Amino acid sequence: MKVLLFHVKGMEAKHMTWLKKSEPTEAWEIEDEEKIGDIELARQIREICNSVADSAEAVSVLYYGPSTETKKREIDRYERAKKRAEKNIEQISDELLRDTAIYQVLNFCMKARDVETAETLFHQIQTARLAELVKSEHPMFRDS
Numbered sequence: 392m393k394v395l396l397f398h399v400k401g402m403e404a405k406h407m408t409w410l411k412k413s414e415p416t417e418a419w420e421i422e423d424e425e426k427i428g429d430i431e432l433a434r435q436i437r438e439i440c441n442s443v444a445d446s447a448e449a450v451s452v453l454y455y456g457p458s459t460e461t462k463k464r465e466i467d468r469y470e471r472a473k474k475r476a477e478k479n480i481e482q483i484s485d486e487l488l489r490d491t492a493i494y495q496v497l498n499f500c501m502k503a504r505d506v507e508t509a510e511t512l513f514h515q516i517q518t519a520r521l522a523e524l525v526k527s528e529h530p531m532f533r534d535s
Contacts, residue, residue: 429485436476436492440499443472447503469503480515490518494525501529510535 427435449465476496483489493512500509513532516522526532 429483429488432479432483433488433492436479437495439472439476439479440495443468444499444502446472447499451502451504469505473500473505473508486517490516490521494521497525498528506531 446465446468449461450469453459453462453465473496476492476499480489480492480496483492493515497509497512497516500506500512509529510532513522513525513535516525526535
């Protein structure tokens, strides 16, 4: 990419900021103004978890390594996705759909080894069958 320079009398040269590349926006980051139903919210959560699974796995590997641009980008992407998924969970009124969405986000967090968030999510599950499923897949929750 070429950087264009211009000169203003009395000032040093500056680059034109409108040519600067910005971070790409994920499809799930685009705000929808109209109210959507529980099924669509659950679908969006599933889409978020699936589309950012690679970042979650990268976060688990990169977390303890040295700070790099890739590490910062992957952690930022993971955190944005987690925040959006949690926001969508809060809007779901149907108990089973909400618990299923929590289960998906919890697994997403476990891929990133974000145990603190996963534990918080586990305690929000109200459906006994899903709580048992989580315990069978993630032994750390058996005593909870």
